[in-house]
Amino acid sequence: MSHPVVRIGLVGDRSPTVRAHGAIPVALELASRAVGVSAPELTWLSTRQLDGVREDTLTPFAGIWCVPGSPYESMDGALAAIRVAREQGIPFLGTCGGFQHALIEFARHVLGLREADHAESNPDAALPLVGALSCSLVGTRGKVTLTAGSHAARAFGRTESTESYHCNYGLNASYRHVLDGAPLKITGEDEEGSVRVVELAEHPFFLATLFQPELSASTGQPHPLVQAFLAAASARAARMQSAKHTG
Helix, strand or coil: CCCCEEEEEEEECCCCCCHHHHHHHHHHHHHHHCCCCCCCCCECCCCHHHCCCHHHHHHHCCEEEEECCCCCCCCCCHHHHHHHHHHHCCEEECCCCHHHHHHHHHHHHHCCCEEEEEECCCCCEEEEEECCCCCCCCCCCCEEECCCCCCHHHHCCCCCEEEEEECCECCCCHHHHHCCCCEEEEEEECCCCEEEEECCCCCCCEECCCCCCCHHHCCCCHHHHHHHHHHHHHHHHHHHHHHHHCC
């Protein structure tokens, strides 16, 4: 059987001014060489086109990456894509804005916190789950400590890494408690204990980071999290191809 085509949906509003948007295809190509699979087929999915999207529009994708660049043109579109990935077991990676919106999607649709919102796009939010960081992380690098045994730690092969950021918003510390005991686990923190990684342990691969692993593409080296995401997407593509041939 031939190697399956690995289709990745990139959720976000593509712009030449967003450094991450140019870095992501390079990061995925570097990861494909490291994982030993063909370079994935990438489809950019604007958040407006995803507003009200049918579930079966996204299920053919082997993986979904919610990319930086928020506030998105349509928050509802971004949340819809994240929800499909979460509910349908599609490997998911959210970075920066993707991390922020993964938190909001989970809070609204799993925890029942319908007013959970983003302070950047809605400064008057009743429940600003995502708020301004006390210190901007634009253009910074910092150490992240990972929970032993987590998807993130397994991907890195260690429990510590130094990562690059380009963001001003993150999980509002006043609402950190809403994740206590929730399936969406905090598995990465910075040196001050602020949340930098969350994941769903029971999902094939659902992981979101406030840092931007794609920015490592400028070094020419594959990033462990991008490799892990692509490996999970490749496994899904293989299962989909097998089901097609046996169905």
